[in-house]
Amino acid sequence: MISGLLLGGFYAAVSIGVAISFGMLDIVNIAHPAFILLGSYVAYIANTVLGLDPIVAAAIAMPAFYLLGALIYQIYYVAFERREDQSLRGLSFFFGLLFIAEVTLVLIFGVDYRLVQASYIGPSLKFGPIELPLRLLVPFGVSMAMVAGLQLFLSKTFLGRAIQAVAQDQLALRLMAANPTRIKRVAFGLSFATAAIAGAILIVIQPVEPSIGREYIGRVFAIVVLGGLGSFAGMVIAALSLGIVETLTATFFGPSWAPAVSFGVLLVTLAVRPSGILGR
Amino acid sequence: MASSAVRHRAPGLSGVAFTLVLLGVAASLFAFGRWLSISYAFFVGYVVVQYIVLGTAWNILGGYTGYVNFGITAFFAIGAYSTVVLYKLVPALPLPVMVLVGGVMAGLVGLGTGYLTLRLRGVFFSIATLALAVVVQTLITNWDFVGGARGAYVLRPRVAPLIGGDYIQYLFLVMLGLCVVALMVARAIERSALGYGFAAIRDDEGAAEASGVPTLKLKLIATVLSGGFMGMAGAPLPYYVTYLDPASGFSLNYAVNAIAMPLIGGTASWLGPVIGAVLVGGLQEYIRVTISSAANVLVAGVLMVAFVIAAPEGIVGLFRRKRR
Numbered sequence: 001m002i003s004g005l006l007l008g009g010f011y012a013a014v015s016i017g018v019a020i021s022f023g024m025l026d027i028v029n030i031a032h033p034a035f036i037l038l039g040s041y042v043a044y045i046a047n048t049v050l051g052l053d054p055i056v057a058a059a060i061a062m063p064a065f066y067l068l069g070a071l072i073y074q075i076y077y078v079a080f081e082r083r084e085d086q087s088l089r090g091l092s093f094f095f096g097l098l099f100i101a102e103v104t105l106v107l108i109f110g111v112d113y114r115l116v117q118a119s120y121i122g123p124s125l126k127f128g129p130i131e132l133p134l135r136l137l138v139p140f141g142v143s144m145a146m147v148a149g150l151q152l153f154l155s156k157t158f159l160g161r162a163i164q165a166v167a168q169d170q171l172a173l174r175l176m177a178a179n180p181t182r183i184k185r186v187a188f189g190l191s192f193a194t195a196a197i198a199g200a201i202l203i204v205i206q207p208v209e210p211s212i213g214r215e216y217i218g219r220v221f222a223i224v225v226l227g228g229l230g231s232f233a234g235m236v237i238a239a240l241s242l243g244i245v246e247t248l249t250a251t252f253f254g255p256s257w258a259p260a261v262s263f264g265v266l267l268v269t270l271a272v273r274p275s276g277i278l279g280r
Numbered sequence: 281m282a283s284s285a286v287r288h289r290a291p292g293l294s295g296v297a298f299t300l301v302l303l304g305v306a307a308s309l310f311a312f313g314r315w316l317s318i319s320y321a322f323f324v325g326y327v328v329v330q331y332i333v334l335g336t337a338w339n340i341l342g343g344y345t346g347y348v349n350f351g352i353t354a355f356f357a358i359g360a361y362s363t364v365v366l367y368k369l370v371p372a373l374p375l376p377v378m379v380l381v382g383g384v385m386a387g388l389v390g391l392g393t394g395y396l397t398l399r400l401r402g403v404f405f406s407i408a409t410l411a412l413a414v415v416v417q418t419l420i421t422n423w424d425f426v427g428g429a430r431g432a433y434v435l436r437p438r439v440a441p442l443i444g445g446d447y448i449q450y451l452f453l454v455m456l457g458l459c460v461v462a463l464m465v466a467r468a469i470e471r472s473a474l475g476y477g478f479a480a481i482r483d484d485e486g487a488a489e490a491s492g493v494p495t496l497k498l499k500l501i502a503t504v505l506s507g508g509f510m511g512m513a514g515a516p517l518p519y520y521v522t523y524l525d526p527a528s529g530f531s532l533n534y535a536v537n538a539i540a541m542p543l544i545g546g547t548a549s550w551l552g553p554v555i556g557a558v559l560v561g562g563l564q565e566y567i568r569v570t571i572s573s574a575a576n577v578l579v580a581g582v583l584m585v586a587f588v589i590a591a592p593e594g595i596v597g598l599f600r601r602k603r604r
Binding site: 028030075079080088089091092093095096097099100102103104107211214215217218221222225254256257259260262263264266267270271 | 396415585
């Protein structure tokens with residue numbers, strides 16, 4: 001139960017990038033999990049070659065991810081958004097990116113599982129009968145800090161409010177002589193930057209290989225849709241609940257059933273309440 | 281009947297003549313393969329024709345109605361695994377029957393998924409199909425009867441029934457027949473009221489709905505046809521590979537190729553997936569032999585991204601534009 005909660009906290013970090021891109025900017029970036037794995041491998045290299053802590057390495061890599069995201073948004077904007085051809089070809093574009101990212105990782109690193117070393121990976125904290133493994137607790141903390149930080153950024157700073165304005169009404173923004181494209185580029189870059197952190201804590205929690213990103217696609221979109229598209233609070237609640245339900249499923253039916261949970265959640269949400277738990 | 285649906289906008293051969301031409305092409309291809317009598321040619325030919333079927337199936341939903349199905353591997357693997365199940369239960373069943381069963385199973389899954397998600401915006405359907413692939417894989421990995429994660433062996437008969445010769449020739453023939461059917465259906469759709477309904481959904485679903493097009497029904501028809509053909513394309517796979525495990529049956533390559541080929545060839549007509557499959561399939565085989573098997577899978581992804589950015593109408597579109 002508690003490990004489910006911690007796992008859910010980690011899912012929040014994985015999902016927040018999609019909550020920004022899909023929920024707020026309406027860009028269906030299905031390649032996000034593949035870039036999270038890219039983050040994992042960056043952390044892996046920094047850890048094995050330079051001996052850096054994976055999370056510190058991710059923080060250093062964030063600007064690079066931000067630029068990559070901004071670049072991809074620029075291509076997306078020129079090729080699809082401006083032509084108003086987002087659905088079919090825009091989706092295929094991201095699907096292609098997903099595939100290219102995954103195959104490139106396979107070509108470089110192979111399909112073996114990779115893992116990192118850090119001081120907090122072995123030990124656990126003990127509170128009476130409850131044992132909290134630090135390898136789950138640290139990612140939980142990092143993830144929550146990131147979500148809170150982004151929430152603060154969005155609600156307190158000028159740029160953050162501008163991003164929220166884009167999410168609400170682009171036309172109005174354009175009428176007020178602001179440039180929604182620039183703001184969206186910043187926001188999309190941010191969503192990529194979160195992938196660096198999410199990737200680093202992913203490799204802290206479990207060993208990774210290039211194709212596990214696919215398992216997260218269903219999970220991430222289930223969380224974002226259930227959370228009500230772009231609402232961070234809803235997303236965190238959804239992530240925590242999914243983490244708990246998956247852990248319970250794994251305990252009672254075996255771990256190989258866990259990936260099916262998110263699909264069930266996604267289907268039920270889409271069929272019953274597409275606006276999500278905290279949706280408008 | 282397709283032949284009666286020839287209208288102003290549908291020049292060219294009637295449905296019957298088109299079918300005869302397709303059959304002629306298929307028969308001469310097969311005769312050519314026989315004359316070469318190299319197994320390798322049949323193995324490569326099988327893959328290319330399989331991708332024509334997969335690409336055409338994807339295009340019926342994706343190209344005609346504009347709904348993107350990412351769960352190709354789910355439908356494909358349902359077809360393949362229904363063959364594994366039938367092989368274990370009634371090994372004597374002829375392959376075409378297995379193909380039909382695989383198609384029906386995959387079509388039913390398409391119906392269910394479509395019914396739950398097609399009423400929403402298109403992206404939700406796409407995301408649901410993406411998740412569907414993971415779930416079907418989970419189910420099959422946990423299903424011991426079909427081998428679970430270890431995979432299942434299917435013994436390929438040494439000699440082909442009816443036509444004699446190597447069994448791969450029979451597999452190729454079955455796939456070729458399936459390809460003729462798929463192309464016939466795709467072309468008939470393009471020229472029928474159904475096709476105009478699909479195009480109306482693709483161009484403006486709200487307007488289509490408002491002017492009385494039964495959008496949900498049409499979308500479901502497209503999803504079932506599309507999923508069914510994917511299942512049929514997958515059904516002979518166990519005999520082709522003789523060893524099927526979830527990792528290979530659900531390989532992302534199938535999904536990427538099936539989407540990339542119509543997009544590269546052009547999504548507006550039945551010819552697009554054929555051109556795409558022949559070009560990309562041939563190129564991949566060439567790269568696999570000359571460079572490496574790892575590099576060949578990248579090709580489809582890179583080409584797809586390049587084409588959706590630079591040539592959104594595909595190869596067919598490039599030629600059309602010149603003619604106009």
